[in-house]
Amino acid sequence: MSNRVSRLSISFPDRIVVLFFYSVIAATVLFIVLPILVILLYSFVGSISGDLVGSFTLEYYGEVFASGLDPLVLSFQLAIATTVLDVLLGVPAAYTLDRYDFAFSDRLRDVTILPMAIPGIVLGIALVRTWGVPRFGVDLSGMLYLLLIAHVLFTVPFMIQTTTSALQSVDYQALEETAESLGANWPQRFLFVVVPNVYNGILSGAILTFALSMGEFNITLFVYDPTNKTLPIEMFGGFTTSAVGQASALSVVFVAIIVVSLWLLQYVGDGDTHSVTNV
Amino acid sequence: MVAQTLRDRAVESLRQHRLEDVESYLPFALSVPVGLLYVLFLGLPLATIVHLSVQGETLWSNYLTVLTNPGYRGSILISLQIAVTVTAITTVLGLLISYFLARNDFRGKRIVIAIINFPTSLPGILIAWGIIVLVGRQGIFSLLGSAITGARSGEFAFALGFWGLLAGYTYFTLPRVTMTLLSSLENLDRELEESAYSLGASRFQTFRHVVLPEIAPGVASGIVLAFSINMVAFGTALLLAAGEVAVLPLKIYSVILGFGDYNTASALAVVLTVITLGVIMAYGYLFGGSVYE
Numbered sequence: 001m002s003n004r005v006s007r008l009s010i011s012f013p014d015r016i017v018v019l020f021f022y023s024v025i026a027a028t029v030l031f032i033v034l035p036i037l038v039i040l041l042y043s044f045v046g047s048i049s050g051d052l053v054g055s056f057t058l059e060y061y062g063e064v065f066a067s068g069l070d071p072l073v074l075s076f077q078l079a080i081a082t083t084v085l086d087v088l089l090g091v092p093a094a095y096t097l098d099r100y101d102f103a104f105s106d107r108l109r110d111v112t113i114l115p116m117a118i119p120g121i122v123l124g125i126a127l128v129r130t131w132g133v134p135r136f137g138v139d140l141s142g143m144l145y146l147l148l149i150a151h152v153l154f155t156v157p158f159m160i161q162t163t164t165s166a167l168q169s170v171d172y173q174a175l176e177e178t179a180e181s182l183g184a185n186w187p188q189r190f191l192f193v194v195v196p197n198v199y200n201g202i203l204s205g206a207i208l209t210f211a212l213s214m215g216e217f218n219i220t221l222f223v224y225d226p227t228n229k230t231l232p233i234e235m236f237g238g239f240t241t242s243a244v245g246q247a248s249a250l251s252v253v254f255v256a257i258i259v260v261s262l263w264l265l266q267y268v269g270d271g272d273t274h275s276v277t278n279v
Numbered sequence: 280m281v282a283q284t285l286r287d288r289a290v291e292s293l294r295q296h297r298l299e300d301v302e303s304y305l306p307f308a309l310s311v312p313v314g315l316l317y318v319l320f321l322g323l324p325l326a327t328i329v330h331l332s333v334q335g336e337t338l339w340s341n342y343l344t345v346l347t348n349p350g351y352r353g354s355i356l357i358s359l360q361i362a363v364t365v366t367a368i369t370t371v372l373g374l375l376i377s378y379f380l381a382r383n384d385f386r387g388k389r390i391v392i393a394i395i396n397f398p399t400s401l402p403g404i405l406i407a408w409g410i411i412v413l414v415g416r417q418g419i420f421s422l423l424g425s426a427i428t429g430a431r432s433g434e435f436a437f438a439l440g441f442w443g444l445l446a447g448y449t450y451f452t453l454p455r456v457t458m459t460l461l462s463s464l465e466n467l468d469r470e471l472e473e474s475a476y477s478l479g480a481s482r483f484q485t486f487r488h489v490v491l492p493e494i495a496p497g498v499a500s501g502i503v504l505a506f507s508i509n510m511v512a513f514g515t516a517l518l519l520a521a522g523e524v525a526v527l528p529l530k531i532y533s534v535i536l537g538f539g540d541y542n543t544a545s546a547l548a549v550v551l552t553v554i555t556l557g558v559i560m561a562y563g564y565l566f567g568g569s570v571y572e
């Protein structure tokens with residue numbers, strides 16, 4: 001009985017505390033969702049006037065798909081190419097860094113995260129000052145190659161990181177030794193033993209790479225060629241003019257791509273959260 | 280006959296050996312492209328920036344300008360001020376949210392977590408646009424305020440400037456901090472708290488003296504992450520604060536765009552990089568691991 005009384009006596013302030021926490025969480029969810037919802041609304045109505053229902057139109061999406069398709073296609077191609085290159089370059093590098101201990105291997109592991117840690121604007125300026133003019137007989141200025149390289153450089157740390165954490169979660173070295181004792185050579189061991197075991201990590205890295213490349217703005221702004229605009233560059237142009245409807249429609253298309261990517265990522269799910277630096 | 284077999288075996292074993300040699304180099308050979316990528320497109324460009332920054336009357340003259348000229352020093356200070364403010368706000372809010380989420384089950388919790396995690400994949404310019412459609416000149420709240428009071432909608436628009444910047448930065452920082460804290464709280468042994476309660480500690484005492492010390496590395500990681508992304512954020516600032524609040528990345532941009540002055544811009548870029556890399560490396564040194572995990 002006394003136990004029940006004491007429980008009752010703390011339950012009243014407890015309820016207020018719980019209510020407070022729920023309010024904080026509700027406010028946070030609202031804060032996160034509201035801008036996206038308003039962008040969605042504006043993509044259909046253009047701007048708020050007296051008659052919301054009457055101003056509903058698909059015109060802005062029509063405009064996006066009539067005029068703004070090139071940036072979307074370019075960003076798609078760029079993101080796919082970046083993802084393929086990231087897998088080809090990042091996976092062996094993650095393996096080598098995790099598998100072998102050699103001189104400075106710890107330092108090198110630290111170095112791989114540098115493209116995420118160095119400010120995007122600094123990387124952009126540095127890249128354009130170095131490769132915006134012909135160097136060593138190679139002229140990358142104004143070429144899509146430089147944009148592709150910049151995207152690979154920015155995203156490959158995430159690929160290396162997801163692959164590394166997948167490698168560290170399985171005892172692939174023991175599996176490899178077994179395969180070796182059965183006569184498998186290194187390419188066979190790598191392709192048929194190691195890679196299938198870290199498949200999830202590679203896939204997570206690939207999806208993350210795709211989403212990051214689709215949305216990359218800070219470095220792209222310095223290395224893009226004005227005749228070839230990527231989606232975020234086109235979006236930025238829309239945001240700075242007062243074409244609210246069209247800019248919002250373009251944003252919705254972009255958000256839809258990101259939502260699908262995130263959903264896939266959840267589905268593949270390696271369970272880790274990865275902090276990306278793309279603001 | 281025997282000699283023949285032996286020689287064959289020797290040749291065979293030699294070949295095997297060579298194969299193994301080649302094999303042991305293969306992983307390294309396949310990593311060479313990444314190495315080249317980092318050397319040519321990270322190392323060389325960064326060296327170029329450092330080189331540009333020390334070209335002046337003396338080796339340090341650009342840095343001296345950057346640290347003493349009120350315009351440049353002001354932008355370093357305002358960046359630090361905003362980064363510290365947003366970090367403080369989001370760390371406190373993030374702790375409240377993540378602790379509640381980690382210790383309570385309710386319907387829709389998974390969806391709440393998914394929503395909170397969602398903005399981490401959005402680029403900064405889109406977040407800025409989200410703030411503009413809320414509280415910009417044509418923003419929904421500005422128009423609402425105008426409709427209610429009869430004043431012009433511009434009276435209620437604060438997207439472009441310091442407050443808009445603060446809102447945008449909070450928008451992209453809060454999810455990252457909360458998720459970092461949540462994952463470190465989920466790894467925490469609940470029995471510690473249970474025993475604190477059974478010894479008569481209150482909720483707050485338990486949180487303050489049991490939970491907080493245990494998740495200190497996670498909190499530090501959240502703080503470092505929040506601070507560093509707030510220092511470097513560029514896309515968000517370009518839309519929300521260009522010409523209004525000269526945060527460091529915007530200052531670098533305007534120095535290049537306005538004056539083509541790559542030397543001063545490079546010195547500013549080096550200062551920005553040193554500050555952000557400095558806190559990230561300090562975290563690695565003190566706690567081990569990386570803030571991006």
